[in-house]
Amino acid sequence: MTTICVDQPATGLRAWAASVTMAATVFTVVTAEMLPVGVLTPMSESLHTTEGVAGLALTATGVTSAIAAPVLPLLLGRLDRRAVLGGLMVLLAVSSFAAAVTPFYSIFMLARVLMGVTIGGVWLLTVSLARRVVPENAAGPATSLIFSGIGIASVLGIPAGAYVGELAGWRWAFAGVGLLSLGLTVALSIFLPNLAPERPVRLCDVREVLQVKQVRVGVILVALIVTGHFAAYTYVRPLVEPHTGPALIGTLLLAYGVAGVVGNFLTGALRPFRALTVIAAGIALTALAMPVLGTTLAGSLVLLVIWGFAYGGTSVSTQAWAHAAAPSAPESSSAVLVGVYNGSIALGAFTGGQVADQLGTTTVTWLPAVLATAALVVLLANRVQRG
Known part of the structure; x- marks a missing residue:
C-alpha cells in the first residue's frame, strides 16, 4: 500500500x-x-x-x-x-x-x-x-x-x-x-x-500483531491488572469515606494522584518486566492490607499512597511491553492494548459494582488481590520478555 x-x-x-x-x-x-x-x-x-x-x-x-x-x-x-x-x-x-x-x-x-x-x-x-x-x-x-x-x-x-x-x-x-x-x-x-x-x-494488521506471543501475554497482563485495579478503585470513595468523612476525599485522591505521578516516572524508567512486577505486587499487597489497615484516616492515606505509586506506571509500562513485543507494528499493537485497557476498566467497574451491591463495598478489595496475584504468576511464567 x-x-x-x-x-x-x-x-x-x-x-x-x-x-x-x-x-x-x-x-x-x-x-x-x-x-x-x-x-x-x-x-x-x-x-x-x-x-x-x-x-x-x-x-x-x-x-x-x-x-x-x-x-x-x-x-x-x-x-x-x-x-x-x-x-x-x-x-x-x-x-x-x-x-x-x-x-x-x-x-x-x-x-x-x-x-x-x-x-x-x-x-x-x-x-x-x-x-x-x-x-x-x-x-x-x-x-x-x-x-x-x-x-x-x-x-x-x-x-x-x-x-x-x-x-x-x-x-x-x-x-x-x-x-x-x-x-x-x-x-x-x-x-x-x-x-x-x-x-x-488494516484489519489484518491487528490480526497479525495478535499472533505475537508476547503481545498476547501483554493483553493478559493488562486485563488482570487493570480489571483488578478498577474493581476496587471505582468504589474508593464509599470504601474509605466511613473512616475519613466526605470533606477529606479530595485530599486523599490528591495524595493518591501525586504518588501515581511519582510511580509513573520511577516504574516507567524500569524495563517492562520489572515495572509490571512492581505494579502487580504493589496492588496485590495494598488490596490485602486495605480491610485491615485502611480503617483509619492515617491507614487509608498510607495505603492510597502505596496504591497510587504502584498503579501509576501501568500505562507507560504496558505500552513499553507492547513496543518491545512488536516494534515493527506500533500503531496496531497500541490499538490492541488500548482497547483491552479500556475494556478492562469497564469489566473492573462492572464486577466491583456487582460485588459492592451484593456483598458490601468493603469486599471489593479481594478482587485486585486475586487478579494482581494472577498477573504475577503470568509474569513469572514469561520471564523472557525483559526488553
Whole structure:
C-alpha cells in the first residue's frame, strides 16, 4: 500500500506547544473518564440509583472506548488526524454538558457512551502521533510529556472534580470538563501540524500483531491488572469515606494522584518486566492490607499512597511491553492494548459494582488481590520478555 506523505513536524516552541496541548487533551479525557470516582456518592443520590449501578458509568466509557480504539483506525482512512482530534474533543464537550444537565440516569449513561468514543480515539491517536509533532530527536521526551497527562489527571483532575462536587455539586464538575474540551478544540487547531495518516490501518494488521506471543501475554497482563485495579478503585470513595468523612476525599485522591505521578516516572524508567512486577505486587499487597489497615484516616492515606505509586506506571509500562513485543507494528499493537485497557476498566467497574451491591463495598478489595496475584504468576511464567 502506498505511503501517504505528511507535513514535517513543527520545530522549536511550536512543537512543544503541540506536545503540551496533546498532554492537556489526554489529561481531559482521563479526567472525564474517571470523574465518577470522585463524585460517586452524590452522583448516585442525584440520579436515584445505588453506588454499584452509578459505577457503571465507568463501564459504559470503558466498553465503548475498548471498541473504539481498534475500530476507529479502520474507519478514519485518510482523514487528517488533527481534524479528528478536534472533532473528538467537540464530542467530549457535548457529552459532558449532557451529563451535567440531565436528571435521567439513562441519558446520563448515553452521554458516557459518547465520552467512550472520545476516550478510545484520543488515547490511540495521541500514542501513535506523539513522535510526529516534534523533531525525531525529541520524540522520547515528547512522548513522556504527553503520557504525563494521565498521571496529572489523577493528581489534579479527579481530586479537582471531587472538590468541585463538594463545593458546587457534581454536575459542575462535568460542566467544567465540557468547557475545557472546547478550549482544547481551539488549541489543537492552532498548535498541531497537519497529520495525515502515514498508512491506513488494516484489519489484518491487528490480526497479525495478535499472533505475537508476547503481545498476547501483554493483553493478559493488562486485563488482570487493570480489571483488578478498577474493581476496587471505582468504589474508593464509599470504601474509605466511613473512616475519613466526605470533606477529606479530595485530599486523599490528591495524595493518591501525586504518588501515581511519582510511580509513573520511577516504574516507567524500569524495563517492562520489572515495572509490571512492581505494579502487580504493589496492588496485590495494598488490596490485602486495605480491610485491615485502611480503617483509619492515617491507614487509608498510607495505603492510597502505596496504591497510587504502584498503579501509576501501568500505562507507560504496558505500552513499553507492547513496543518491545512488536516494534515493527506500533500503531496496531497500541490499538490492541488500548482497547483491552479500556475494556478492562469497564469489566473492573462492572464486577466491583456487582460485588459492592451484593456483598458490601468493603469486599471489593479481594478482587485486585486475586487478579494482581494472577498477573504475577503470568509474569513469572514469561520471564523472557525483559526488553
